[in-house]
Amino acid sequence: DQGRVLTRDELLQRVWGRRASHRDRTVDVFVRKLREKVDARAPRHTFLQTRYGVGYKLEAEPKVPANATQSPT
Secondary structure (H helix, E strand, O other), X not given: OOOOEEOHHHHHHHHHOOOOOOOOXXXXXXXXXXXXXXXXXXXXXXXXXXXXXXEEEEOOOOOOOOOOOOOOO
16 A cells, blocks of 8 residues: 555554554554664665654655656666
C-alpha cells in the first residue's frame, strides 16, 4: 500500500491479526524500531512518514522536485 496512509488499527489488524486497544503501542514501537534500522542505511530519506492523527505512510522512493532537471548523459 505504498503512498496510502494506513491507520494504526489497519496495520495492527493486517500484520498481527488483532484489534487495538486504546493502550496498545505495538504499532508505534514497531515503527520506531523499523525507522532506526532503515534510517541507519538511508539517512536522507524518510521512508515511514507519520500522518499525525491518521496513521503512517510508506514512501519507498524519494520524490524528485518538479523543478529538478536531469543532467546530460
